[in-house]
Amino acid sequence: MSDILNVYSEIGRLKKVMLHRPGNEIENLTPDLMDRLLFDDIPYLKVAREEHDFFAKTLRENGVEVVYLEDLVAEAIEDEKVKEKFVDEFIAETSIESHRLRELVKKYLLEFKSNKAMVDKMMEGIRKEDIQTYERVHLSDMVGTLYPFVVDPMPNLYFTRDPFSTIGSGISLNHMRTVTRNRETLFSKYVFSYHPDYKNENIPFWYDRDDTTSIEGGDQLVLSKKVLAIGISERTDASSVEKIAKRIFEHNEKFETILAFDIPKKRAFMHLDTVFTMVDYDKFTIHPEIEGPLTVYSIKKAQNNEGIVIEKEQMILEEILAKYLELEKVTLIRCGGGNMVDAGREQWNDGSNTLAIAPGEVVVYSRNHVTNKLLVEHGIKLHVIPSSELSRGRGGPRCMSMPLIREEL
Numbered sequence: 001m002s003d004i005l006n007v008y009s010e011i012g013r014l015k016k017v018m019l020h021r022p023g024n025e026i027e028n029l030t031p032d033l034m035d036r037l038l039f040d041d042i043p044y045l046k047v048a049r050e051e052h053d054f055f056a057k058t059l060r061e062n063g064v065e066v067v068y069l070e071d072l073v074a075e076a077i078e079d080e081k082v083k084e085k086f087v088d089e090f091i092a093e094t095s096i097e098s099h100r101l102r103e104l105v106k107k108y109l110l111e112f113k114s115n116k117a118m119v120d121k122m123m124e125g126i127r128k129e130d131i132q133t134y135e136r137v138h139l140s141d142m143v144g145t146l147y148p149f150v151v152d153p154m155p156n157l158y159f160t161r162d163p164f165s166t167i168g169s170g171i172s173l174n175h176m177r178t179v180t181r182n183r184e185t186l187f188s189k190y191v192f193s194y195h196p197d198y199k200n201e202n203i204p205f206w207y208d209r210d211d212t213t214s215i216e217g218g219d220q221l222v223l224s225k226k227v228l229a230i231g232i233s234e235r236t237d238a239s240s241v242e243k244i245a246k247r248i249f250e251h252n253e254k255f256e257t258i259l260a261f262d263i264p265k266k267r268a269f270m271h272l273d274t275v276f277t278m279v280d281y282d283k284f285t286i287h288p289e290i291e292g293p294l295t296v297y298s299i300k301k302a303q304n305n306e307g308i309v310i311e312k313e314q315m316i317l318e319e320i321l322a323k324y325l326e327l328e329k330v331t332l333i334r335c336g337g338g339n340m341v342d343a344g345r346e347q348w349n350d351g352s353n354t355l356a357i358a359p360g361e362v363v364v365y366s367r368n369h370v371t372n373k374l375l376v377e378h379g380i381k382l383h384v385i386p387s388s389e390l391s392r393g394r395g396g397p398r399c400m401s402m403p404l405i406r407e408e409l
């Protein structure tokens, strides 16, 4: 067992988790940008931070070590050469075409007093006036006159679940569906390649951001040390699931079966974890709207150890889960209690997106009171966090956290 990265379940007691405290990137969201940057509204940063701090405090009070992405990145680039390479790669992935402007942005970033301040700025985005005040240049001849940014903000960073995920003792460094979220994965790349805690650990990468088909962390669930579930969704391609399956099997990780959940491709259900999360050994939340269209495929290592075998599962979901998790019975707890109106409303605000911190113990958003009551009736212990602003980004407690270490069950 690795004590650096260890995630062999969705529910084992959470020991260490990575978060990102919402930063000024949220103050750079504009109505014109919302669609492309995957938001439905503009959160009020001050309150979003209060809510997020409450989330982090809840985790700490329950024995979880909380680390922040922005700190890990700053620590990973202590070496000047690594730092410069990081800045170069970051700039290469922006839409800046002018060589002169690239040089200027590089100089601007490298002059920040601390690595942390520089990283915060990279996440926040760079407005034209930032560069103009820094150096008296006229930028309008270099970039589109009306567009206010030299470098776009990355408002989705507080959903640390998605750019990479810990699977077993390795990492899936994801290739994201959209340009805006793919930029985020550069931060994870530097953490796992250069941070002192990780750089000499030979961490296996099950997926790489340079892969061409997309897969996102919200679709990657570790159901047990034998079983993974991966969504085929708006964000994750079927071919990525096959690719990652082959790599995990080749490496002889403990996992034996990957259940591919083919779910409807739609904004509200962007990832599997927006409609399905594990809350206890034998209990799951589910959004009733996906139960009809859902198809599950099982992927296993081929007998001769060459390649994989894919089969379409014929049973209903409860039975499929019971079979692979070797349980007698599995209970699905329906978002909104199965009432169409409550289910639709609460799923939209991540009623079925829970973060388990121990078996039968989960963090949930306060606003989803219908689903929360049902969870309690099923004997689940809830840690309720405020949710007015954070939920505007379309992600809940599971989306906002990336477990690094869980106790084995």
Ligand SMILES: NC(=[NH2+])NCCC[C@H](N)C(=O)O
Residues within 6 Å of the ligand: 037, 038, 039, 156, 159, 161, 162, 181, 217, 218, 219, 270, 271, 273, 274, 393, 394, 395, 396, 398, 399
């Ligand atoms: N694991 C999740 N469900 N993450 C939710 C991410 C939400 C984010 N606005 C996006 O569209 O990418």
